[in-house]
Amino acid sequence: MIEKSRKRWRLPVLTSLLALLTVAAALAAPYPGGAAPAAEPEPPRAERERALPEEYREHQETIWIIAGALLLQSAAITLLVKSARRRRRADQLLRESEERFRMLAERSQTGIYVVDRDAAILYVNGTFADIFGYEPDELIGTDFRALVCRQDLTGLADSFAGQINGRLAPSHSEVRGMHRGGSPIDLELFATLNKSAGMPSIIGTVLDISARKKDERDRQHQQQELERLNHTLEQRIAEEVEKSREKDRLMMQQSRFAAMGEMIGNIAHQWRQPLNMLGIVIQQMQMEQEKGHLTNEVMEQRSAKGMELLLYLSRTIDDFRNFFRPDIEPRPFSLAKAVAKTVEFFEPSCSCHGIKVTVEGTSALMYTGHVNEFSQALLNILNNARDALVEGHAGQPCIAIVLHDEGKRGVVTVRDNGGGMAPGVIDKIFDPYFTTKEEGKGTGIGLYMARTIVERHMQGSIFARNLPDGAEFTVII
Amino acid sequence: MRCLIVEDNEMAREGLKYFLADHAEIEIAVNGREAVTIFQRALTEQKPFDLVLLDIIMPEMDGQQALKLIRLAEQRDLAPERKKSIIIMTTALNAPENMEEALWEGDCTDYLVKPIVRADLMAMLRRYGLTH
Numbered sequence: 203m204i205e206k207s208r209k210r211w212r213l214p215v216l217t218s219l220l221a222l223l224t225v226a227a228a229l230a231a232p233y234p235g236g237a238a239p240a241a242e243p244e245p246p247r248a249e250r251e252r253a254l255p256e257e258y259r260e261h262q263e264t265i266w267i268i269a270g271a272l273l274l275q276s277a278a279i280t281l282l283v284k285s286a287r288r289r290r291r292a293d294q295l296l297r298e299s300e301e302r303f304r305m306l307a308e309r310s311q312t313g314i315y316v317v318d319r320d321a322a323i324l325y326v327n328g329t330f331a332d333i334f335g336y337e338p339d340e341l342i343g344t345d346f347r348a349l350v351c352r353q354d355l356t357g358l359a360d361s362f363a364g365q366i367n368g369r370l371a372p373s374h375s376e377v378r379g380m381h382r383g384g385s386p387i388d389l390e391l392f393a394t395l396n397k398s399a400g401m402p403s404i405i406g407t408v409l410d411i412s413a414r415k416k417d418e419r420d421r422q423h424q425q426q427e428l429e430r431l432n433h434t435l436e437q438r439i440a441e442e443v444e445k446s447r448e449k450d451r452l453m454m455q456q457s458r459f460a461a462m463g464e465m466i467g468n469i470a471h472q473w474r475q476p477l478n479m480l481g482i483v484i485q486q487m488q489m490e491q492e493k494g495h496l497t498n499e500v501m502e503q504r505s506a507k508g509m510e511l512l513l514y515l516s517r518t519i520d521d522f523r524n525f526f527r528p529d530i531e532p533r534p535f536s537l538a539k540a541v542a543k544t545v546e547f548f549e550p551s552c553s554c555h556g557i558k559v560t561v562e563g564t565s566a567l568m569y570t571g572h573v574n575e576f577s578q579a580l581l582n583i584l585n586n587a588r589d590a591l592v593e594g595h596a597g598q599p600c601i602a603i604v605l606h607d608e609g610k611r612g613v614v615t616v617r618d619n620g621g622g623m624a625p626g627v628i629d630k631i632f633d634p635y636f637t638t639k640e641e642g643k644g645t646g647i648g649l650y651m652a653r654t655i656v657e658r659h660m661q662g663s664i665f666a667r668n669l670p671d672g673a674e675f676t677v678i679i
Numbered sequence: 680m681r682c683l684i685v686e687d688n689e690m691a692r693e694g695l696k697y698f699l700a701d702h703a704e705i706e707i708a709v710n711g712r713e714a715v716t717i718f719q720r721a722l723t724e725q726k727p728f729d730l731v732l733l734d735i736i737m738p739e740m741d742g743q744q745a746l747k748l749i750r751l752a753e754q755r756d757l758a759p760e761r762k763k764s765i766i767i768m769t770t771a772l773n774a775p776e777n778m779e780e781a782l783w784e785g786d787c788t789d790y791l792v793k794p795i796v797r798a799d800l801m802a803m804l805r806r807y808g809l810t811h
Contacts, residue, residue: 474771474793475688481794482694489697489797507690556741 313408316396319366321346321359324403333389333410335382351378351386358391365395365404376411388415450654453634457651461581473518476511483508521547535573537565537612537679538605544577545603548584557591558600565605567612569679571660576679579655579664582648583616583675590620590673611662614677622668631666652677680704680809681721682730685714685745686769687737691793695732698797702810703730711740715748718764722756728764730809733787735770742768746785765807767791767800 307314313330317323323341331338334349341349350358354377361373373394379387393406431438487504490496521543541561549559569576584601591599604615623631634650656664662679682703686692687710696705706721706728708714714733721727731749735742746766753763768782768790782790789803804810 475691478771478793478795479688479690479694481796482691482698485797486694486697553736553738556738 313410314406315346315408316403316405317346317362318401318403319362321362330408333381333387333408334379349379350389351380354378361391361393362404365393366402368395376415379408388412450658453647454651454654457582457647458578460648461578461585473515476514480508480511483511532571533573534568534570535576537567537569537576537614540573540576541565541580541603541605541614544580544584547577548581548588551585552588552591552601555588555592556599557588558598559603560600561603561605563605565607565612565614567607567610567679569612569660571679575655575659579652580614580616580677582652583677586649587616587618587620587673587675591618594620608678611678614679615674616676617669617672617674619672621671622673623666628666628668632664680729681726682706682732683708683714683717683721683728684732685709685711685737685742686732686734688734691734691795695795695800698800702804710737711742711745711748714745715740715752718749719752719756722752725758727753727757727761730804731764731766733766733768735768742770743782743785746782746787750786765789765804765809767803769793769795 307327310327311329313333314325314327315323315330316325323344323346326338326341328338331341334341346362347355347358357375358377361375363369365373373392375391375393377389377391379389381387388411390409390411391406392408393404396403396405483504487496487501490500490504545559545561552559584603587601591601598619600619602615602617604617606613631649632653634647653664656662656677656679660679662677664675664677666673666675668674680703682699682705684692684695684699684705685708686695692707692709696707699705706717708717711733714731718728718731733742733746733749737745746768749764749766757763765788766786768787769792770790771793779790788807791800791803801810
C-alpha cells in the first residue's frame, strides 16, 4: 500500500521539480548584454535587485510567463498520464470482471442461456446443455423451442415475446422440456430482457426440477389418496362392519350346514328303523296272504301299523324342516320345550354309541328370540360333549342336561363324563376355527357359533369349566 | 337250523321271526348282553346256533361288543367238530361300509342294511348253506 502511494505521488512531484528547475535556470541565465561579472563577495538582496541592470528587469516578466507555461505543461502531462493509467486500470478491471462472470456462468449448477429475439440460442453453459443431454456447442444457433414440449410452446413463446417487447417483468415459468433421449424433463425457467448488447436478447436460467416435481406429484397423489381415504373412511368402516357381519352370517351358515349334515345322519338313522318296520309289515302281509293267515283283523292291524309308521316319518320331516328353518321374526318360546326338542333330535346320535342322555329340572322361562338359533347353539354344545365321550371311551358315558331358573333368567347346564378339557384348551374352545379333533373331523366353529348366538344374539352368557370327570358348559339367557 | 335273533325293536324282531319261522328253530334276545348269555347257554347245552341275526345298535350292549364275546365263547366252548355260527349283523347305520373293518375284525360272517328285505335275507342264508 505504501509502495503504491509513493508511486502515485512520484509523477506530480517530478513534474513540479522540473518546472522549478526551469524557472531557476531562467533566473540564473547570464545577463543578455555582456559576459557575467567576475566573482565578488555577494551584496545583500535589496542591493542586488537595485543593482540589476534595466534590461534584465524588462525580461523578468517573460521569464515568469515561460515558467508558468512550463508548470501548466507539466500539470497537463501529469493529467494525461493519470488518465491513461485509469483507463488501463479500468480495462484490467473489466477483463477481470468478465473472467469472473464467465467462470461463474460456466461453473454454475444452474443452466444459463441467452437467446435472440427469434429464440435462437446464442449462449448456453455446460449445466444447461447437460440438462438436455447435449454439448453446449451442439445447441448454439438452434431454436430454444425445440427443447420444449409441444404443449408448453405457446406459453414459452408468449413469455419470450413479452420480454422482447418490454411488456413483461422478468418472467418465471414452469415448462416441460424434452431430453435428447426423448424423456420429458420438468423445468423451471427464468427469463429477462437483456439490452446491453444493442440487439435485445433474452438471458435466463433453467433449473431441472424433475425430482422436485416428482416429489410434488407423489405428495399430491398421497394427499389425494389421504383425502379420498378420509372421504371414504366412513363408507369403508360401514363396509368393514358389513363384511364382518357377512362373515358371521357365513360362519353361522357353515355351522348350520354342519349341524344339518349331522342331523340328516340322525334323521336317516331315525328313518331306517321305521322304514325297516314298514318293510317288515308289508312283507309280513304278503307272507300271511300266501299262507292264508291274512284275515280282516290282521289286515287292519297291519294297515294301522303301517300308517302309524308313515305318519311318524312325515312328522320327522316336519320337525327337521322346522328345526332348521331360519326364524324371520323373534318369537316367544319356552326354554324347556326348546331344550326337549333339541335333545329329541340329538339323542339318536348318542344311542348308537351307548351314550346315555338325561334331562333334569325345568325352566319356566319364556324367551323372545329365535328358537332355532338357540337350538343350534345347544346342539353344538351337545355334539361337542358327545364327540368327547366317543373319543374318551368312558365306562358309562353320559350327558346330563340340567335346567333351572335364576330370577328372570333361565340356565341350561350340559355335563359330560368324557374326561374334561386339556389345560390350555379351555381358554380357546370358543375361538373360531379352534379344534382339538383330527383334521377333517372338526370345523372349530360349533362352540364359536354357540357363543356368538348366546352372547350376541340373545344377550346371554356362556362359559365352560372342567369337572372331576368331564366338562360342564353353562348357558344363561 | 337253530337261529338266534338279537333285536331291540319288537316289531322288527317279530317280523324277522315270521320270515324265518318255516326254516328255523328261533330264539330271541333283546340286547347284546342277553344274546351272549343265550349263546353261551346253548353252547353249554351242546345246542349251538347255526345262525345269529345280530343288530348293531342296541341298549346295554351293542352288536359289535356282543359279536366279540360270542366268538370268544365259541373258541372256548365249541366242540372241535362243530362249525362256527353264521353271524349276520343287521344295521340301520347310514354308512355301514365305514364299519366293515370293525365287523370283519369282530369275525362276523356278513351284514344286512335295514330295511331288511326277506328275499335278500333268504338269498344270504342259501349262500351260506343254511336253507335250500
